[in-house]
Amino acid sequence: xxxxxxxxxxxxxLAELTYRCPLQCPYCSNPVDFAHIKEELSTEQWLQVLQQGxxxxxxxLGFSGGEPLVRQDLEILVAExxxxxxxxxxxxxxxxxxxxxIASLKQAGLDHIQLSFQDSDADINNYLAGSRKAFANKLExxxxxxxxxxxxxxxxxxxxxxxxxxxxxxxxxxxLGADYVELANTQYYGWAFHNRxxxxxxxxxxxxxxxxxxxxxxxxxxxxxxxxxxxxxFEERPKPCMNGWGSIFxxxxxxxxxxxxxxxxxxxxxxxxxxxxxxxxxxxxxPGFNHFRxxxxxxxxxxxxxxxxxxxxxxxxxxxxxxxxxxQADPVCSKSPHHHRVADVVAAxxxxxxxxxxxxxxxxxxxxxxxxxxxxxxxxxxxxx
Amino acid sequence: xxNPQLIPTLNRHFRLQWEPVQDAYVLLYPEGMVKLNHSAAExxxxxxxxxxxxxxxxxxxxxxxxxxxxxxxxDEFFEGATRNGxxxxxxxx
Ligand code: SF4
Ligand code: SF4
Numbered sequence: 001x002x003x004x005x006x007x008x009x010x011x012x013x014l015a016e017l018t019y020r021c022p023l024q025c026p027y028c029s030n031p032v033d034f035a036h037i038k039e040e041l042s043t044e045q046w047l048q049v050l051q052q053g054x055x056x057x058x059x060x061l062g063f064s065g066g067e068p069l070v071r072q073d074l075e076i077l078v079a080e081x082x083x084x085x086x087x088x089x090x091x092x093x094x095x096x097x098x099x100x101x102i103a104s105l106k107q108a109g110l111d112h113i114q115l116s117f118q119d120s121d122a123d124i125n126n127y128l129a130g131s132r133k134a135f136a137n138k139l140e141x142x143x144x145x146x147x148x149x150x151x152x153x154x155x156x157x158x159x160x161x162x163x164x165x166x167x168x169x170x171x172x173x174x175x176l177g178a179d180y181v182e183l184a185n186t187q188y189y190g191w192a193f194h195n196r197x198x199x200x201x202x203x204x205x206x207x208x209x210x211x212x213x214x215x216x217x218x219x220x221x222x223x224x225x226x227x228x229x230x231x232x233x234f235e236e237r238p239k240p241c242m243n244g245w246g247s248i249f250x251x252x253x254x255x256x257x258x259x260x261x262x263x264x265x266x267x268x269x270x271x272x273x274x275x276x277x278x279x280x281x282x283x284x285x286x287p288g289f290n291h292f293r294x295x296x297x298x299x300x301x302x303x304x305x306x307x308x309x310x311x312x313x314x315x316x317x318x319x320x321x322x323x324x325x326x327x328q329a330d331p332v333c334s335k336s337p338h339h340h341r342v343a344d345v346v347a348a349x350x351x352x353x354x355x356x357x358x359x360x361x362x363x364x365x366x367x368x369x370x371x372x373x374x375x376x377x378x379x380x381x382x383x384x385x
Numbered sequence: 386x387x388n389p390q391l392i393p394t395l396n397r398h399f400r401l402q403w404e405p406v407q408d409a410y411v412l413l414y415p416e417g418m419v420k421l422n423h424s425a426a427e428x429x430x431x432x433x434x435x436x437x438x439x440x441x442x443x444x445x446x447x448x449x450x451x452x453x454x455x456x457x458x459x460d461e462f463f464e465g466a467t468r469n470g471x472x473x474x475x476x477x478x
C-alpha cells in the first residue's frame with residue numbers, strides 16, 4: 001500500500017461469536033481446524049469490540065458463527081449493538097431459537113434474522129445438517145420470525161445435491177413469506193473445499209437453476225427479492241473479493257482474531273487479536289491488514305492488467321489454497337497460469353458420481369482429524385479415518 | 386409518473402440514519418447499506434407518513450427555490466425508490 005492513501009473506515013463488522021454449532025453442514029465455511037480454536041471472547045470483550053467498531057464508522061453488524069445462538073449473552077450484545085446505532089443482523093440456522101428468544105431479541109432491538117435452510121426436502125435438509133429435528137424446527141422458527149415482524153430473509157446454500165430442487169426451494173420461500181431470498185452457491189472455503197468433488201454442480205444444473213430463478217424474479221418482482229450468488233469456479237473472472245482487501249469488511253473470529261474476511265485465517269499472515277490490540281490500530285496499522293491493500297503486492301498477470309481495479313485480482317484465500325502463494329491471481333481468472341486447477345475440478349465434477357466419495361461432515365471429530373492430517377489431505381487420504 | 390396525492394413512507398425494514406464518519410445519511414436494511422446523496426436524503430427525511438408527494442415537493446421547493454423542476458426530480462426519485470423497495474406509497478384514508 002502506498003503510504004499516501006489512508007484506508008477508508010470499515011463499514012461492516014462481522015462478529016463470529018463462536019465456532020460451536022449443533023449442525024454439521026459439509027459446506028460450512030468455518031476453518032477445518034475449528035475444534036482447536038477455543039478461548040472465545042468474553043461478553044465484556046465483545047462489548048468493547050462493538051464500541052470500537054462503531055466509533056470507527058461501522059454501521060452494519062452481523063452476528064454469525066458457528067451458531068451465534070449458542071452464546072447465551074447474544075441478547076446483551078444485540079442490545080448494545082442496536083443502542084450504538086448499528087443495523088443488527090443475526091445469521092442463524094435456527095437451532096437454539098425459540099419463540100421466547102425471538103421475542104427477547106426483538107426487545108433487545110435486533111433488526112433482522114437471516115434463517116438458513118439446507119434444502120426444501122426435509123430428509124435431505126436433515127441429512128446435510130446432521131440433525132433429524134432441523135427442518136421442522138426451521139419451519140417453526142420461520143413462522144415466529146414473521147410473527148414478530150422481522151424482515152424475512154431466507155438463505156439456501158446451493159450445491160450438487162439440492163440445486164435441482166430450486167423450484168421447490170423458491171416455492172417454500174414464497175410460502176414462508178420471505179422478503180429476501182439468498183441462493184448462495186457454495187463457495188469453496190473451509191469444509192466446502194474438502195468436499196468440492198461432491199458439492200460442485202454440473203454446468204447444466206447451474207444453468208437450469210439460473211433460468212428458474214429468473215422466471216421467479218420476473219413473476220414476483222418486488223414482493224420477494226432473490227439474490228443468486230454465482231459459484232465463481234464456473235466463471236472466467238474472479239469476484240471482487242470483499243470489495244477489496246481491508247476496504248469495507250472487518251471480521252472478528254470467536255477467539256478475537258481480527259480478519260479481513262472470515263476465511264483469511266488460512267493465510268500465512270499474522271493477524272492481531274482484539275484481546276491485545278485496539279481495533280483502530282488493527283485496521284489502519286497492522287501488517288496483516290495492510291498486506292494486500294492497494295496493488296503493490298500484485299504479480300503478473302494482475303500487475304499490468306486493466307481489470308485490476310475491478311476485481312482486485314480476486315480472492316487471496318483462493319489464490320493461496322489453490323497455488324500455495326497468496327499473491328497470485330485468483331486461479332478462477334482465465335488469465336491465471338494456474339487456471340487449470342479450477343477448470344480441472346469443474347471438468348471432473350461433470351462426471352463423478354457424488355455418492356462415490358463420502359461427504360466429510362463438519363464436526364469436532366473430523367476437525368481434530370483434519371488438523372492432524374494437515375490442510376491438504378482429507379482424512380480418507382491420510383488414513384486417519 | 387407517480388400520483389402526487391400518494392403518501393410515501395419508508396418501508397418498515399429500512400432505517401434512515403446520519404453517519405458522521407461517512408458525512409452522509411445512509412439507508413440501512415438487511416445486510417445492506419446505501420449512502421444517500423444530499424437530495425435523496427432530504428426527500429426521504431420528509432417522508433413522515435403524513436405528507437403527500439405533492440406536499441413534499443412544495444416544501445422542498447420552498448427550501449430550495451433555486452432548484453428548477455423539483456417536482457420532476459421528486460417524481461423520479463419516488464419511482465426509483467419504490468422499485469428498489471425503499472419506500473411504499475399509499476392513498477390517504
Ligand atoms: S454452515 Fe452449518 S455447520 Fe456451519 S455454522 Fe452454519 S449451520 Fe453450523
Ligand atoms: S489478471 Fe488479475 S486483475 Fe486481471 S482479471 Fe485476472 S485476476 Fe483480475
